[in-house]
Amino acid sequence: MPVTHAVGRLTVIALEDAEGPFFMPRAEAFPDATAEQWAAADAADPAAVTAEGEWWLRFRSYAVRAGDGPVTLVDAGIGPAGSLAADWAPVPGRLPGELAAAGIDPAEVETIVLTHLHNDHMGWAVPRDSPFTAARVVVQRADVALYEANRDQAGQFDLLVEPLRAEGRLHELDGDLALAPGIRVVATPGHTPGHQSVLVEDGDDSLLVAGDMLVHAIQLLHPELAYASDFDPAQARATRQRALKAVKAVAVSHLGEAFRQA
Template identity: 75%
Template sequence: MTRTVGQLTVTALQDAEGPFPSPRQECFPDATEAQWSAADAHDPAARGAGGEWWLRYRSYAIRVGDSGPVTLVDAGIGPAGSLAADWAPVPGHLPDELAAAGIQAADVSAIVLTHLHNDHMGWAVPGDSPFTRARVIVQQADVDVYRGNRDFTGQYDRLIEPLMAQGRLQVLDGDAPLGPGVRLVATPGHTPGHQTVLVEDAGESLLVAGDLLVHAIQLLHPELAYVSEADPEQARASRAKALAQAAARGTVLAVSHLGTAFHDPT
């Protein structure tokens, strides 16, 4: 599934899908039954047959023209032995998805990780990654978190430190241009260094949202907190600001985990 934004093409790539291990009501404890009903009507594919929260694990490929270099936003859950293997439906199939979209691993010049949760970085890990020449772009605030928790999370030892040793880690602090028509926007809260990717060209725009929102219930009710947000108040503010700007500008949202990849502005 693709969307065009002027001369840029954004392709949704599904690494995997499966049920979330916790009941969705526990993940959004403040949500009402009416809000769940509205969310299910808006995004019915995000609810499994038994009422469980059914997630897609997506990455997005951004390309200028038909043959330009590719920026990959997020890197999925990864192979069978990835850091997400204890809870997510590994192995993922991102390399096959890219090939089916006509994108070779060597075409990927940059990987933007919206944040360092292990279901977004699996195929960027050296040793598991086919993207051996791509720079990997993260925010300093997330690097700091995992440097301080390296004894039990694995992100620093398996991802950050090896990429630093290879000279492929690019660490930013806040908003930054990435290339023609592509800009990184800091949206902290889900993690301290969460970032989104804004694609703009020819009067059109698309926001690759990462985990700015993780379920349609937050799309309809941005005030609702998700239990895995590091700073719920900051996440709420980032989400409300981004969604308000998207609505005002007619920006398409490209989302990680909802049943449908692209959501048109309403």
């Protein structure tokens, strides 16, 4: 069964689409990390490293709901065998089966929040492949603009953005948005220009579904460390440091554990 985390009356459910190695050696992904920092990170999250020292990723989406109410899905995984992530990620993903195991019908998914438009986070939201035929898809306008300007270099605009616009299901933001009581989209730029996260709050409890605001436990221990795939490393660092001080827990797409204390 999928792993869950309670935030007051709200439940956050981790849905693992796939797992596999990263295409870049982790020493190149975090060039400033020291041997001591790696040792501490591996002790904190041993499932994220193989016996050979490879970086082992989970590819997760998260479902958020109150009781039996509508579902907010945060990220949409790597997708099926023919998805845009197939050239590097372990397709096909198993998100539809994970939803079924969690007792969620795709028709219950009212909103899909894509933390960003990298192809390992939006696969099952692509209309040609998606079981979510009625859900609105929430993105930041800055990420849409990036792919619109470079539409000949990636398929996100042609396969995701344009079809969703044509169906009237694309919701473009400039900043934050309250989705439902206790569920709010917050801008967390840096990894991409329009990276966003979902803040889940009830009373004094809080959890940030963080997407790729951080990608490895080494950044939980040392949030100042830059990640080579960040669009703006300085902005990503400032965002990460600020966000981790503001919440009690995080849910991170690629860590070995689905939920961690901030």
